[in-house]
Amino acid sequence: MQKYYSRQAFWYDATRWSFLHGRNELLRRLELRADSRQTLLEVGCGTGRNLVRLARQYPGLQLIGVDVSKDMLARATRSTLAYSRRIRLFEAPYAPNTFALNEPIDVVLFSYSLTMFNPGWEAALDRAVQDLHPGGKIAVVDFHNTPSGLFRRWMRHNHVRMDGHLLPALQERFQTLYFSTRSAAAGLWQYFLFVGEKA
Numbered sequence: 001m002q003k004y005y006s007r008q009a010f011w012y013d014a015t016r017w018s019f020l021h022g023r024n025e026l027l028r029r030l031e032l033r034a035d036s037r038q039t040l041l042e043v044g045c046g047t048g049r050n051l052v053r054l055a056r057q058y059p060g061l062q063l064i065g066v067d068v069s070k071d072m073l074a075r076a077t078r079s080t081l082a083y084s085r086r087i088r089l090f091e092a093p094y095a096p097n098t099f100a101l102n103e104p105i106d107v108v109l110f111s112y113s114l115t116m117f118n119p120g121w122e123a124a125l126d127r128a129v130q131d132l133h134p135g136g137k138i139a140v141v142d143f144h145n146t147p148s149g150l151f152r153r154w155m156r157h158n159h160v161r162m163d164g165h166l167l168p169a170l171q172e173r174f175q176t177l178y179f180s181t182r183s184a185a186a187g188l189w190q191y192f193l194f195v196g197e198k199a
């Protein structure tokens with residue numbers, strides 16, 4: 001993963017906007033209050049694109065980003081500089097006991113990251129359950145599935161597992177507040193949005 005993103009980090013923001021659908025909608029669906037004093041953790045925060053948007057929109061929000069890629073985090077450090085008093089970044093894999101958080105988390109956000117945790121997506125969901133306080137929210141937008149074996153293999157080559165495996169696992173662990181699957185690229189692949197609550 002570190003090697004993959006050492007090559008991708010430079011181009012990431014310039015190219016990914018065209019197909020990482022649903023990211024802004026998911027942030028809206030969090031329904032945060034304008035004066036929110038909550039703490040939000042983005043897992044696989046990449047270049048910090050979502051963290052900057054959230055920090056700009058919610059001046060009281062405390063934000064934490066975690067990622068395994070040094071190169072993506074280097075970009076995130078630069079892009080979030082204006083909000084560095086409210087945004088903390090950690091370089092670590094997200095799994096039980098990999099790094100300590102000293103506060104309960106109100107929202108855990110995964111934006112096109114969880115399909116890249118292979119292995120590790122189940123451990124990441126277990127950690128999210130641990131980190132959230134009861135009533136805390138999890139929000140996920142990610143690739144869902146594809147009818148094309150060729151496209152599935154291409155995505156796999158790019159470290160993305162696209163087997164429709166995440167949505168049932170999320171629905172099993174969290175109370176569903178919202179979910180939707182959507183078609184993209186004329187039906188070549190689907191993505192999903194999920195917002196859930198820890199019981």
Ligand SMILES: C[S@@+](CC[C@H](N)C(=O)[O-])C[C@H]1O[C@@H](n2cnc3c(N)ncnc32)[C@H](O)[C@@H]1O
Nearest residue numbers: 044045046067068069072093094111112113116
């Ligand atoms: C496609 S990028 C998404 C970045 C950002 N969330 C966005 O929406 O633009 C996926 C990110 O997940 C990170 N990642 C992959 N496996 C990880 C793991 N086990 N723990 C933490 N981050 C991971 C990658 O390094 C990469 O920065």
